[in-house]
Amino acid sequence: MTSETPDIAGTAPVHFATLASLQACVGEHLATSPWVLIDQQRIDLFAQATGDHQWIHVDPVRAAAGPFGTPIAHGFLTLSLLPELAASAMHIDDVKMGVNYGLNRVRFMAPVPVGSRLRGQLRLKAYEAIEGGAQLTMEVSIEREGAVKPVCVAEAVSRRFT
Numbered sequence: 001m002t003s004e005t006p007d008i009a010g011t012a013p014v015h016f017a018t019l020a021s022l023q024a025c026v027g028e029h030l031a032t033s034p035w036v037l038i039d040q041q042r043i044d045l046f047a048q049a050t051g052d053h054q055w056i057h058v059d060p061v062r063a064a065a066g067p068f069g070t071p072i073a074h075g076f077l078t079l080s081l082l083p084e085l086a087a088s089a090m091h092i093d094d095v096k097m098g099v100n101y102g103l104n105r106v107r108f109m110a111p112v113p114v115g116s117r118l119r120g121q122l123r124l125k126a127y128e129a130i131e132g133g134a135q136l137t138m139e140v141s142i143e144r145e146g147a148v149k150p151v152c153v154a155e156a157v158s159r160r161f162t
Contacts, residue, residue, distance in 0.1 A: 014090045019134050019162050022092070023127045030124050030138075031089035035117040035145060036081060038073045043114060046077040060114075073112035078152045082140055085120030086156075095160045101135060104155040110147060117145040125155065133161035 014031040016022055022030075040060065047058050052074055055062045063071040083100070112118065119142070126137035135157060142152040 013088065016090065016092045018094050019092050019160055022124060022134070022136065023129075025124050026127050028124060030122045032122070033085040033089035033120040035119045036084065038077070038112055038114065038116045038118060040071060040114050043071060043073050043077065046074055046080070050074070050076065052076075068111050068113055071114045073114070073116070075108040075152070078108065078112055078118070078142060079106060079154060081118065081142065082120070082154060082156050085118075085140065085142070086122060086138070086158075089120060089122055092160065094162045095133070096162060098158050098160045101157040101159050104137065104157060106152070106154045108152050109149055110144065110151045112144060112151050116151075118142050118151065119145075130159060133159060135159050 043057050047053050054074075056066055056068070057063075057071055057074055060071050063069075121141040121143065123139045123141075124136065125139050126135075128135040128137075136159075137155060137157050140152075140154050140156055141150045142154075144151045
């Protein structure tokens with residue numbers, strides 16, 4: 001694995017020459033994504049796409065008087081960042097296509113207030129060779145800048161094809 005010069009967010013994608021090279025990395029931390037801003041526009045667009053217009057997410061005035069003092073991101077918005085976080089954190093040179101295969105476990109451990117910056121820590125839990133590629137099980141811990149505990153921990157399963 002190799003790193004490029006860090007970007008302005010302090011991280012650069014980790015490059016793996018081959019998918020097969022990840023097999024030796026099971027149990028290891030692979031990469032850290034750059035920070036992603038969760039602003040009200042992103043929350044509103046997610047609400048529009050999913051039909052989840054609960055006031056705690058989309059009504060800043062009412063949310064200001066609510067339990068968090070501000071709107072918070074949908075849990076599923078946080079979860080939907082997994083592909084972006086993984087793609088910005090690491091690149092596998094010989095992979096031509098990847099697909100989501102599922103999730104084994106997801107926990108939303110803390111709220112994500114509007115204006116938060118999130119990043120993902122990727123750890124490879126399992127590598128299984130499949131026809132034309134590999135099935136990867138990654139533990140992704142999504143951190144909020146300045147917070148002690150992660151906002152979400154997910155075990156994501158994907159299939160990558162060479």
